Amino acid sequence: MFFHIKELQFKAKPERPDPAYARKLQEVLGGQFGEMSVMMQYLFQGFNCRADRKYRDMLLDIGTEEIGHVEMLCTMIAQLLDGAPADQLEEAAKDPLIGAALGGMNPQHVIVSGLGATPTDSNGFPWNSRYIVSSGNLLADFRANLNAESQGLLQVVRLYEQTTDPGVREMLSFMIARDIMHQNQWLAAIEEIEQLDGPIAPASFPRELTVEEASRQFLNFSEGEESSMGRWASGPLYDGTGNFEYVAKPQAMGQQPELAPPAPHQHSTPGTPPYLVNKGKSL
Structure with missing residues (x-):
């Protein structure tokens, strides 16, 4: 009221x-x-x-x-x-x-x-x-x-x-x-x-389920390294779980994407456009 x-x-x-x-x-x-x-x-x-x-x-x-x-x-x-x-x-x-x-x-x-x-x-x-x-x-x-x-x-x-x-x-x-x-x-x-x-929101997610090193690293993706001089690049983390780590040249950790080619256009329903057909079935 x-x-x-x-x-x-x-x-x-x-x-x-x-x-x-x-x-x-x-x-x-x-x-x-x-x-x-x-x-x-x-x-x-x-x-x-x-x-x-x-x-x-x-x-x-x-x-x-x-x-x-x-x-x-x-x-x-x-x-x-x-x-x-x-x-x-x-x-x-x-x-x-x-x-x-x-x-x-x-x-x-x-x-x-x-x-x-x-x-x-x-x-x-x-x-x-x-x-x-x-x-x-x-x-x-x-x-x-x-x-x-x-x-x-x-x-x-x-x-x-x-x-x-x-x-x-x-x-x-x-x-x-x-x-x-x-x-x-x-x-x-x-x-x-x-x-x-603690300072992280939400605080409830188990830290051991994360890629732990990624939770500490400041990644420099630009040509200069001026960003290394900030508080965010060195010293203790604010959540008390370790220290900031400055990574000057981050390396890719994933695979090159390789997607399967489209399935042959066969056994389609009459009148169904080819782009709506996958493995012989209308999507």
């Missing part, structure tokens, strides 16, 4: 309309790493969580907060479109400078949503549930969450630099702060899980 209060989590009020910037904000609303994605990702991870209840509670806390961030962005986008109906836009566009700015407006904001936000990215592509990750493995999911917050913060910071509107910047500064907090949160949760189960 969810409750909604009328007040936003933080202020979302621009100083002036800006239809072109409203289109840009759609990316951090309905894009791959936008607020709709993290909202759905955290909520589904929480709904499906079978681990210690503290993880479920944490996921639902932050997922519910993201619902509020979606509302803040929708409110901001709608206000950036306020006072800019089609006839006024056409009149304003007579000024070449204004016309150039309005050229970046999303026409669907006028045609489809009636000067409101849409569940799409900045190019009008619909939000897709394939953007989200909910695997049931806490470590894998929390790392996906850290990536989502990192990419989302990167985009919000870039958008902050593309406006001088103090109201928009004030809201974005709050969202930047929350994304910083969420990255710290996922780092803390990842560290806790790693201390319990």
